[in-house]
Structures are given as C-alpha cells and as structure tokens.
Amino acid sequence: MAQDKNNIRLTDKQSIPRVVAAMTPEEKVSLVTGMGLRMEGLPPGLLPPGDPKDADIPEKVPGAAGRTHAIPRLGIPSITLSDGPAGIRINPYRNNDSTKPYYATGFPVATLLASSWDTALVTQIGKAMGKEALEYGIDVILGPGMNIQRNPLGGRNFEYYSEDPLLTGHMAAAMVRGVQSTGVGTSIKHFAANNQEFNRMQLNTIVSQRALREIYLRGFQMAVKLGQPWTVMSSYNKINGLYTSENPALLKRLLRDEWKFKGIVMTDWFGGTSPVKQLNAWNNLLMPGFHAQSQALLGALQDGSLTTQTLDANVTGILQMVVQSPSFKKYKYSDKPDLTTNAAIVRRAAAESMVLLKNDSTLPIAPPGKIALFGVTSYKLIAGGTGSGDVNKAYVTDLDKALLQGGYVLDAGLQTEYARYIAEKTAQLPKPTTLFSTPPPIPEQQPDAEAISRLAKYMDVAIITIGRNAGEGSDRKVADDFLLRDDEHSMLKVISEAFHANNKKVVVVLNIGGVIETASWRRYADAILLAWQPGQEGGSSIADVISGNINPSGRLAASFPMQYKDVPSAADFPGKELPGGNDNGNPMMGRPAEVNYTEDIYVGYRGYTTQKIATAFPFGYGLSYTNFTYSRPRVTSAPGVTPIRVAVTVTNTGTRPGREVVQLYIAAPAIKQGRPVRELKAFAKTGILPPGGKETLQLTLGMADLAWFDDTRMAWVVTPGTYKIEIGSNAESVITSTEYKIGKEIIIEKNMAVW
Numbered sequence: 001m002a003q004d005k006n007n008i009r010l011t012d013k014q015s016i017p018r019v020v021a022a023m024t025p026e027e028k029v030s031l032v033t034g035m036g037l038r039m040e041g042l043p044p045g046l047l048p049p050g051d052p053k054d055a056d057i058p059e060k061v062p063g064a065a066g067r068t069h070a071i072p073r074l075g076i077p078s079i080t081l082s083d084g085p086a087g088i089r090i091n092p093y094r095n096n097d098s099t100k101p102y103y104a105t106g107f108p109v110a111t112l113l114a115s116s117w118d119t120a121l122v123t124q125i126g127k128a129m130g131k132e133a134l135e136y137g138i139d140v141i142l143g144p145g146m147n148i149q150r151n152p153l154g155g156r157n158f159e160y161y162s163e164d165p166l167l168t169g170h171m172a173a174a175m176v177r178g179v180q181s182t183g184v185g186t187s188i189k190h191f192a193a194n195n196q197e198f199n200r201m202q203l204n205t206i207v208s209q210r211a212l213r214e215i216y217l218r219g220f221q222m223a224v225k226l227g228q229p230w231t232v233m234s235s236y237n238k239i240n241g242l243y244t245s246e247n248p249a250l251l252k253r254l255l256r257d258e259w260k261f262k263g264i265v266m267t268d269w270f271g272g273t274s275p276v277k278q279l280n281a282w283n284n285l286l287m288p289g290f291h292a293q294s295q296a297l298l299g300a301l302q303d304g305s306l307t308t309q310t311l312d313a314n315v316t317g318i319l320q321m322v323v324q325s326p327s328f329k330k331y332k333y334s335d336k337p338d339l340t341t342n343a344a345i346v347r348r349a350a351a352e353s354m355v356l357l358k359n360d361s362t363l364p365i366a367p368p369g370k371i372a373l374f375g376v377t378s379y380k381l382i383a384g385g386t387g388s389g390d391v392n393k394a395y396v397t398d399l400d401k402a403l404l405q406g407g408y409v410l411d412a413g414l415q416t417e418y419a420r421y422i423a424e425k426t427a428q429l430p431k432p433t434t435l436f437s438t439p440p441p442i443p444e445q446q447p448d449a450e451a452i453s454r455l456a457k458y459m460d461v462a463i464i465t466i467g468r469n470a471g472e473g474s475d476r477k478v479a480d481d482f483l484l485r486d487d488e489h490s491m492l493k494v495i496s497e498a499f500h501a502n503n504k505k506v507v508v509v510l511n512i513g514g515v516i517e518t519a520s521w522r523r524y525a526d527a528i529l530l531a532w533q534p535g536q537e538g539g540s541s542i543a544d545v546i547s548g549n550i551n552p553s554g555r556l557a558a559s560f561p562m563q564y565k566d567v568p569s570a571a572d573f574p575g576k577e578l579p580g581g582n583d584n585g586n587p588m589m590g591r592p593a594e595v596n597y598t599e600d601i602y603v604g605y606r607g608y609t610t611q612k613i614a615t616a617f618p619f620g621y622g623l624s625y626t627n628f629t630y631s632r633p634r635v636t637s638a639p640g641v642t643p644i645r646v647a648v649t650v651t652n653t654g655t656r657p658g659r660e661v662v663q664l665y666i667a668a669p670a671i672k673q674g675r676p677v678r679e680l681k682a683f684a685k686t687g688i689l690p691p692g693g694k695e696t697l698q699l700t701l702g703m704a705d706l707a708w709f710d711d712t713r714m715a716w717v718v719t720p721g722t723y724k725i726e727i728g729s730n731a732e733s734v735i736t737s738t739e740y741k742i743g744k745e746i747i748i749e750k751n752m753a754v755w
C-alpha cells in the first residue's frame, strides 16, 4: 500500500525507517544537535550561540543539562537529559512558579556507593534515582560516571567508583539496571580515559593498548554488556592524539562491532572540535548543540564529507532511543517524586557503605554519651561534590543535629560557637567565579588548649570531622588538600592530647570525596570512620554507625597511600601544557596539554602490591564491629570447565550481626611482559550474619578473567601455568587460597587495534 506522505509518524521501532526517509536534511541535522545550553549565570558570549529558532521554546525542565529537538510533524518529541551521578540536577526554583520548590534527593557520591561492594544496594539507589527522574519529566540521566580513579587528586573522583575496573564495571552495570528498570535511560560517562580535569577539553592522554584494554576500557565493556545503557557519553580528552568523540575505531569498531553496543553515543558538553568527524565516527548526538554545528553538517552533506547514509545511521540510533523514552510514551509526570522514601534509602545505604578504617575498642558508642564535637564539617556536612555532579537538595542533615536526634549529649557551648564562626566565615567567602567553582574551605579555629582540656574532663569522647570538597573543572592539590592543612593538624593534635590525657577516646570522621593522606596523623585517633560524601542524610548515616544501629560494611574501593609520591601515577599527573592555542575559538576549550600514563597497567593496588610499596589502608580494606572467619575456597566446577566456580563459607565469630565482603583475587603465572601481583576478579557480600551465623558464597570466574591483553597480537591471552585463586579481606592480605592449572595457551578473543 502506498504511504500517505503527509501521515508519516514515529509510532514504534518499526516506523523508524519510514520516518527517516521522510525527514529533510535540516530535520536530520536538527536531531543530531541538541537544543543548546540554557543555564542561569553564564557570562554572555562564553558559549557559541544556539539555533536562534530555539530561543522562544520554553524549557521543559529548568536546569536540566540539555534537550534534543522535537520534530512535531513526524511525531518526534524532544528528549530531556539531566545530570548526574548523585541525583537529578535541576533548578529548585522556577521563575513562573512560586508554588513549590523542585528539589531532588542528594544521593551518596559514587565512591561511597562503590565502597558498599553491594550491587543490589546500588541497583536500589539507581531505581530510586530513576523514579525521581521519571516524575520530573527527565528521559535520560547523565550518569553513572565511571572513569578509573587513576590518581587520588582527580577532581571528579567522587563521581567515579574505583581504581579497579572490575568493581567499577559491576557498580556501573548495577546502577544502569536500577535506573533503566524505571523506564528512564542512562549515559555511562566519560568514554574513555577521562581520569583528570587538568586542561580537560584539549588534553591528549597517551596510554598503551594494554592499559586501555585491561584498565580504562574494561569497566565500560562490562557496563555495556551487563547493563545495556541507552547511551554512552564520549569524553572531552583525546586518546593517543584523537578526540574520543571523533574516533571511529573507538566508537564504531570497538563499541559497536566488538562490544555490540546498541545505543547512542553523545558528546560531553561542547566536546571535540569537528561535528563532521563526530558524525562520521558514529557519535550520534552533539550536546548541548549549537548553530554552527548544524550549519557545518549541512555544508558537509553538500560537499560529500558527510554522506546521507551516515547521517541516517546516526539519526536512526537517536530515534531508537526516542521510542523507548517516557516523553515518547507520553508519561504523565507528577513533579512530585517520593523524596521521603528516597531519603530513607539514602540514609541506610550511606551508613552501610561507610568504611571503618581504625577502631581501637572505641566504636560503637551507645547513646546517651557526652560528645565533644569538633570540625567545621561536623556542623556543615559536605553531602556531595561540586559541578555537574552536584544536586539541588532540600536539606543536608548535619552531624550535630543527627547526634542530638540520636539521643547523645553535645556541648552546647561548642555548638553555639561553631554556628557563629561558620556563619561569619561563610558570609566572607568569595562569590563563585565560574559556574562550577568549588567554595574554598573554612579553616578550623585554632583550639584553645585550656578550654579543650576542660571539655576533655567532663565529656566522654571527642569526635572530629575533617572535610574535603572538589569537583568538575580542576584537580586537587597535594598541599592543603591531599595533605591536612596546618590548622587541621593542630586541631587534631591538641584535642587528641587533651582527651587522651583524660583517658577519653577520639574519633575522626572523614567527610571527603577523594583519597587523602592519613599516615601522619592517624595515631591521634582511636577510631577513624570514612564517611565519604554521604548524601543529604549524611549526619544521620554517620550517627547510625557511631551508635552501632548499623554495622558498617564498606570496604575501600581505592587505596590510601602512605604518601603522595608512592602513587604509581604521581610522576605523571596531571601532565603538561603544550604550545599552541585554542582549536575552535570556544573559550571553554582551554590550552592543549598532554599526559602520559607511564605507570601503564599498574594503577592503584596493582602498582602498590607489585612494587611492594606499603599503603596506609589497602584497596578492599575495612573493619567491622564483628569478626569473620573463612573456610578454604573450594573449586566446585570440574577441571577445565568454565565458568570456574569457587565456594567460600564465611562465619561471623564476633558478637554483633554484620556483613562481610569476600574478595577473590587471581595471582597469575609470571610472563616477561609483567602481570600485577594480584588482580580482583570476583566479589560477593554476605547478608546480615548473626553472631555464629554462616553463609556460603559462590563466586564465578570466566576463562577471560584469567587473561591479559597482549598488544603485539591484539588478543586476550590465557598463559599456561598455575593460577592462584586467593581469597582476601583486602588486596594486601590473602586469607586463604587454592590453585587452578591451565595446560596450554588459550586465546580468548582477538581484537582489532583501537587506533
């Protein structure tokens, strides 16, 4: 039957080819370039102008990061995209609407979630976040962030999960599954090797094929396979000389042909320099989209540097996403997400995932203890980092309020004094200079030794919080950030000496988004609780752990080194600026720069264990209020049969209920190209075991888990020899192990060169 040309509409997946055939070149080009960036506070002229026609179209969700164009005559709705990894980032207030604020839940940062080692918990968070997006009219969440934490100073590490690709891959897949179960899409980001912020839009990352495959691409590969995200966000940086968004080997051959990714790729905001190269690389969507890009694409269609066939392939991908979206399905969103339920989820998830780093018979402390509470962030908690990973939340629960609520007694004088001091200092803070500025920290007050001594006499315990914040646009520094500042050191010292002189304990709470130095001051503390940036219920979550209502079961997803110079990438971070200017006149592009990943595959614990460098707290480490013992691991599958199944029984031998994380590492036979001493290949977490309770955990390994990437053959290879299957409570302590023999070399997969 002949099609009525005027009646072609996007109705479902099957209708896509007809719709594409009916689109004009202008319509196609409008679909691959977003509707521009509208954000309050942007200085005029900073960003390239969007399509003038878009200026009059009202925003659907003010503060959302971007939208695609609608084409009403073909029934194509606009899709709304919003950040980010810790919750929905939208404006809380709308100009034309004074009836109510539009707050979103401030979820814990990704690094805290990864410390849970609990995929079910992360899926639950994803579900909660997805439902919130759905009720606010959002189609795709721009997250999870999942770059590898290559160096503790990475400014966006809090948005990422771990230094380890396996943990990263499982966490990201769990988050994607949770969000997408609600009918909202995700965008795993930033693909790939976007591990720092320094000159981020013109940074060339020089990295070997082996390190790419084993470390920097691995997590993304897992997330694609196990999570099937709707979208992938390409990164700002170049890899080995090419912008990721302009690289067909990365976006087409690797992502689509090899990994079978079915969704679309979008650029990071204003990423890359050539819209034509981007479309030719199958980077389907240019975000946030601006007029010069659509003009360039129309010109390229004319001169043949972009074919209709390629444009159609990119457009088809976008329409396949559109037909899945809530907007296409005309979902009637309420603007009333269930913030109360989500707050309860956040409170529990954060408490469970905190990492107890030290505990000399100090915690838990049952109420009603008398607590002397110190540190600015005890009274002004940092719920999450800054930049696009931030969330406009209704409130943040501070630790002082939460402790009072939990039945503890605080020193009222300290409370009043901190409130006065913080108000005074906050008023003096400079106005933010850029959209994503991180406010400078408020220094700690110099402790008056006599006053502290008096407090130490009548209070039961001191709790001191150390806080750190960071975010998009810059990396952290060693001085006064990775290292404690002098004011923090003296606060710890004076308080600790006074309390210890009175036989009272000192607890340090770390309210941080990235790894800091701990070795030089940890002796001052009897207990250290790593609370990370725990989200909007943070104070309550910390109080739940202090009281013992929740036994923390977090384990480190990143190593804490003894000193910065021990970090495997310390000598090559953040890289150097290069001569030359701005590629495309956009002032956001910054200057060209390069970084060389000379530590190669030896990132994080792979480096520390192999070079035999001691850490302050190793990857995978974390204490509990109870104790566990392990049985010997049993390989339950027949020799040579995959998956290899390993069973381990964990027993709670302590006096409190608790959960244990079982970590399975592989120590591979030596090869001349080198392999790390051990690598995490599987993990599992028990349920809550009562004292005396046992659980047998089944861990599985594929043959590919034994492989390394041989870049001379561009293949994943399992070398013959004896593999140790090690069960550890962290990357530096093997509790028990068994062996697995491989008789002859196995080639798992032969890959093409990326570029």
Ligand code: BGC
Pocket: 065, 083, 084, 142, 189, 268, 269, 388, 472
């Ligand atoms: C960030 C992305 C974010 C985007 C939209 C960029 O600056 O790098 O992570 O999703 O902005 O806000």
